[in-house]
Amino acid sequence: MTVQFSILGIMMMVALVLDAMAFIVLLTRARRAGLGLFAAGFASAATAVVVRSVHVGHAPMQNLFEVFLLMGALVFPLSLFFRYVLGVGGMAFDALLAAGVLAPAVFVFSPEPAPLPPALQSVLFVPHVAAYLAAYVVMAKVTVQAVWQLITVAAGNAEVSAGAERSAYRMVALGFPLLTAGLVLGAVWGKQAWGDWWNWDPKELWSLVTWLVFLAYLHLRALGGRRWATAGSVLVLAGAACILITLFWVNLSRLFAGLHSYA
């Protein structure tokens, strides 16, 4: 674990600390102060994103360091959307998620910039990655709702469990089109760069599995409504596991070497 003592590293560290403080303050129900801290954390993370973009000369989406930095900055605006448009609460968790996503960028991943390889110089680079990052943040929130649904149903609290299930469904409905857009934009880009819109690459296949799992969730809900809420929550957890595999394992392990190895 290394701590970066650069301007970028300090801004990211400040964002992480502010997000962690926002989580604690929001837990104490001091919503206004918590929201202020969360917003300040976002401002710091967003500035870090801009600094990084200027430094590397492209959108910061090339490697895991940049992806996690960007995701950390995305959580706050999405959290506002969850809260004020979808009516799904849990902002304290969102602040914790922002801190948790920034932590690997601050402590684990190398910030060493690298030039963009030819395949990444495409107009589809930004929309493809942005759609996936937004989808992943949304699905992280869905996962919390699913876990909460499973806990409350096990505790026999049917009313809270139903609320968690409704929230999870609303969030999946928000994230699924983003997953679809990410998958399709990737396919169109694959056609331009590699000659085929589907190359059976391990990362492509894990992305497909993720999409299929959430598609199955939507079919299950269409089939059984809220009757099979627990099965739906299990599917959400499976989808979250697939996202983690797509994001980390395929990138970090030599097991799945493929076309996305630079990512």
Add this chain to the structure above:
Amino acid sequence: MARGRQVGLGLTLGALGVLASVSIVGAFLGAERARAMFNSQPLVAFWILLAGLLVAGFFLMPRLVRSPGLAAMHLGALLVLVGGMGGSDLGHRLAGRLFGAAKIPHGYMAVEEGDATDAVRDSETGETIGRLPFRIRLEDFRIEYYPSDRPWELWLERPVVFGEGFEMGMAPVAWREGEEASAGESQIRVRVVRYLSAAAPVYDGAGGLVGAEADAGSDAAAMEVIVSLGERSVHGWLAPAKGESRTAFSLAPLLPDEVRGHPALALWFVRPPSMPKDYFSDLAVLEGERTMARKTIEVNHPLHWGGYHFYQAGYDEAAGQYTILLVRSASGLTAAYVGFALLVAGAMARCWVEPAVRKLKGRA
């Protein structure tokens, strides 16, 4: 109808489970083996079953027709499957048998600068697997590199005694501008008079290199050198042509007259290891002797002509004299792209627009 709907949705869930499971297996197999598995007979039967389920959905579930979002998503998925089948090797074979459309599904072309070819080769065996109804000519191939702070390298190519004979070897020259440096263990001395980190070569009327001038837009360097061996010396410029990564300067005049030219003696000016920014092939499409189209292709920007796409896939790493093009038939692509558009539009309509409209109507 409710029973049929339940059966249909149940079958769909089962199909999604099968596809997800097979995809996980494919991810462990690697791309090539996964491609083979997904094109095997059992999986072809599965794709047809999946397409059948999608079609059946429109008859069994009135909601699919009533909801524009659901209809678009399911029709999109169907079109993607149809497009995938149309673009597959099996799809090409079937089209050949049924309609006599004998297209080559995919292959490679190696084209030398100034040459034209219509031969498409197999990627593994290199054998010609078919000929296009037109030819592709390579007019120029070049690589653009990211700027590097490292100066270009000098290497001396000279014979090294090896047993009874000799073999050619390269020795680095640790050069500094304005100073004289030795080249390996040889007695050859290299004096770098001037080094231009971004330069363009200057030629005389006959095309001979006479110098170089600073050019901020160039990704190549140039160097003025004096090379000496004993009493003899040569003076000249090392300035690669645009897009080239190396150039040689013959040192034959340094050798005694009786051995001049045998063996070779040369000073190489070589780009330091640097990451390529992009690869470019200037292509022309020829039908007979007529040039039908020209395009400079690069990564992410293929040439589309005559139902095929041509992609920059490789090049002659030794001398940059030929390019390797990936050739892919465009069959099925339109169906797949329309399917993609419908999938995304349908998902957004179903998950975002329709609930918002329902909410607004509820408020009203």
